Amino acid sequence: MSVFADDVVTFTSMLKIVYNFLTGNSYLKRKKFREKKKLIAVALPFSDLAFACGAIPVLPIRMEIFEINKYLSALGSATNIFGWNNITKFLGFLKNLEFQSINKTVENIIGEVIETINKKHNQMYDLGVESGIPTDFCYGIKSLYGMYVAKGKNVEANLNFTIRCSAWNKYLESLKTIKNPAKDIWIDVPPRNIGNSLEILTNNFSKAINELENITGITCTDNRLREHFTLRNQICQHYKTIIHEIGASDFFPSNPATFAEILALLTISFHDYNSNVKRYVENMSSLVNEMKERIRKGIGMECSKMPRILITPIFGGWEPKSHEIIYELGGRSLYADWELLGFLENINVSNNSNPIEEYARFIMNISSNKMGCDNDTLTDSYLNLAKKLNVDGLIFFQLFGCHSISNCYKLLRDKLRREEIPSTALTFNKIGENVEQVKTRLGAFMEMFK
Numbered sequence: 340m341s342v343f344a345d346d347v348v349t350f351t352s353m354l355k356i357v358y359n360f361l362t363g364n365s366y367l368k369r370k371k372f373r374e375k376k377k378l379i380a381v382a383l384p385f386s387d388l389a390f391a392c393g394a395i396p397v398l399p400i401r402m403e404i405f406e407i408n409k410y411l412s413a414l415g416s417a418t419n420i421f422g423w424n425n426i427t428k429f430l431g432f433l434k435n436l437e438f439q440s441i442n443k444t445v446e447n448i449i450g451e452v453i454e455t456i457n458k459k460h461n462q463m464y465d466l467g468v469e470s471g472i473p474t475d476f477c478y479g480i481k482s483l484y485g486m487y488v489a490k491g492k493n494v495e496a497n498l499n500f501t502i503r504c505s506a507w508n509k510y511l512e513s514l515k516t517i518k519n520p521a522k523d524i525w526i527d528v529p530p531r532n533i534g535n536s537l538e539i540l541t542n543n544f545s546k547a548i549n550e551l552e553n554i555t556g557i558t559c560t561d562n563r564l565r566e567h568f569t570l571r572n573q574i575c576q577h578y579k580t581i582i583h584e585i586g587a588s589d590f591f592p593s594n595p596a597t598f599a600e601i602l603a604l605l606t607i608s609f610h611d612y613n614s615n616v617k618r619y620v621e622n623m624s625s626l627v628n629e630m631k632e633r634i635r636k637g638i639g640m641e642c643s644k645m646p647r648i649l650i651t652p653i654f655g656g657w658e659p660k661s662h663e664i665i666y667e668l669g670g671r672s673l674y675a676d677w678e679l680l681g682f683l684e685n686i687n688v689s690n691n692s693n694p695i696e697e698y699a700r701f702i703m704n705i706s707s708n709k710m711g712c713d714n715d716t717l718t719d720s721y722l723n724l725a726k727k728l729n730v731d732g733l734i735f736f737q738l739f740g741c742h743s744i745s746n747c748y749k750l751l752r753d754k755l756r757r758e759e760i761p762s763t764a765l766t767f768n769k770i771g772e773n774v775e776q777v778k779t780r781l782g783a784f785m786e787m788f789k
């Protein structure tokens with residue numbers, strides 16, 4: 340088998356994850372119209388209750404039609420014939436067609452996918468602004484607003500979790516002003532775990548579950564909740580292995596820029612597990628195995644001399660060229676927002692527990708101990724992860740319009756300094772807008788490690 344074919348065969352799961360992300364539109368149409376499933380819009384990784392109630396959660400951008408590169412669409416057609424497990428036959432199939440882009444490596448394909456997704460985010464941002472979202476909101480909110488303007492009418496309801504950011508909560512309120520708004524299901528998350536906060540949140544979840552049950556017609560039993568939480572716990576376990584075990588190793592299963600792209604793709608697809616939790620668990624499990632196998636076979640890159648840089652936060656928007664620039668400057672980048680904010684923690688699924696209360700406990704931990712209402716707690720989350728990952732430096736994205744997370748950088752910088760971890764802040768407004776400036780800043784920052 341050629342080097343190229345070996346590269347693809349040993350990384351099939353990543354291709355499946357990107358294929359499932361990009362083909363959300365047709366998958367969701369089939370679920371909605373043929374199988375009569377109910378779609379529920381989610382943003383941030385708050386999809387679990389919708390899954391447990393038998394709905395199909397979706398991060399609205401996945402209802403868009405994406406340009407799919409020729410290779411991936413050929414892969415899609417071939418897998419309809421051969422199935423994903425017969426990837427070798429599929430390569431033969433492509434060869435018979437004398438398909439030119441067969442010579443693409445996984446690294447090329449993933450790079451192109453990232454560009455496609457970023458282009459779509461920018462389009463959604465523009466649509467959000469044209470549709471009247473105030474210009475002083477952050478990139479993430481503007482592009483989410485655009486997603487709802489474009490596709491919000493296709494869902495039965497929006498699952499709205501309030502968080503520490505007042506702009507976010509204001510934006511959620513504004514969704515009802517969009518034409519043909521879907522029903523809103525609200526979950527108020529108490530900012531601090533004091534007094535009867537846990538009880539309040541448990542009650543709020545029970546109410547939301549009732550509303551979801553009314554939409555799907557499916558009763559959400561304790562067992563359904565436990566079954567779903569067991570699956571999402573498995574996803575999180577695999578995700579942690581990729582961040583902590585593979586990300587910490589000195590031999591990466593791809594070049595470090597592609598490894599960072601994989602982490603970025605996981606950050607995006609983790610919002611709704613590509614609308615199919617079982618498929619996502621299987622893909623994550625294969626991804627971990629494939630990464631380990633590639634490392635064992637020596638496919639990838641030795642990177643012990645490359646400084647390890649944590650780039651965060653990225654979930655509200657960031658310049659995705661950063662990891663490529665850092666790679667060219669001799670470093671390797673890690674993205675781990677969901678780990679940092681506590682979304683990868685385990686949910687207790689033991690039989691004698693109350694699963695709704697356990698989910699409330701899990702969300703309360705995120706709200707009060709990870710994101711925190713105060714910058715001291717939040718900056719501790721950044722610092723703790725930086726130490727745990729043993730990073731050599733940290734790059735912090737300050738988003739235009741963000742007054743909640745971005746303004747904690749000064750405090751974070753002081754804490755990092757005390758631990759002798761260099762850091763720098765980059766301002767961000769829109770993808771691609773400031774690449775030259777990012778290059779200059781990162782160039783100066785990476786000089787420190789020479």
Ligand code: SF4
Pocket residue numbers: 477478479480504505506507655738740741742743744745
């Ligand atoms: S990036 Fe800042 S303003 Fe935007 S949602 Fe997150 S915390 Fe709020």
